[in-house]
């Protein structure tokens with residue numbers, strides 16, 4: 367369903383995920399400040415994991431709102447850029463949903479419990495050091511690709527706002543001038 371405005375919940379979740387991604391980034395970068403096997407290093411990984419799970423939940427919610435309510439088409443005077451923006455949005459959705467799954471698998475292949483506000487996830491896989499290494503590599507690759515793509519996406523948003531002076535960023539801030 368196509369609209370001319372984002373649903374306020376979509377806007378809220380967009381900026382919430384933005385903050386959560388920064389928090390996930392900071393906690394996992396902080397990890398390397400502490401020696402291997404130390405409690406603080408493990409704590410950083412666990413907190414990173416909680417932010418990652420929150421990102422997953424927020425993205426599921428966002429997808430549901432998008433399906434029920436719809437979203438506006440990206441705008442750009444160059445049709446190729448409109449298609450690129452659409453592709454970028456799908457890619458971001460995909461990575462924000464897939465990266466946390468690999469994070470969860472990483473913990474489980476390492477034989478560690480995953481906590482989420484007092485709840486413990488059921489074990490989906492049997493601990494396996496070989497698989498842990500593979501899944502760790504995939505998770506890191508997905509996470510780093512995500513940071514890179516988000517950088518391009520944010521620059522594109524700023525370019526549309528300050529250079530093209532269109533409505534895209536205002537739409538994502540609920541300050542759009544268009545009706546409906």
Ligand code: HEM
Pocket residue numbers: 376380383384385387388432437438439440441451455456458459462516519520521523524534535536537538
């Ligand atoms: C963690 C960081 C971010 C993520 C994961 C992210 C993800 C997304 C996604 C998936 C959409 C598509 C919305 C939808 O169709 O449901 C979107 C739209 C948008 N984002 Fe972001 N975003 C991030 C940060 C930013 C930042 C920092 C800016 C500011 C420049 C920004 C500006 C926009 C704009 C303007 C749109 C609407 C584009 C349009 O209407 O065509 N985003 N974002």
Ligand code: HEM
Pocket residue numbers: 390394395411414415416417418419421461462465466467468469470472473480502505506508509510512
């Ligand atoms: C969208 C969400 C997520 C992003 C963007 C993300 C990103 C990353 C990145 C980039 C790294 C590598 C950091 C480095 O060592 O340089 C990493 C490591 C890690 N992630 Fe995530 N992650 C997410 C979700 C999760 C979730 C949900 C979990 C688990 C529940 C998780 C668990 C881990 C763990 C344990 C590591 C450390 C691996 C190690 O070096 O020992 N992540 N994450």
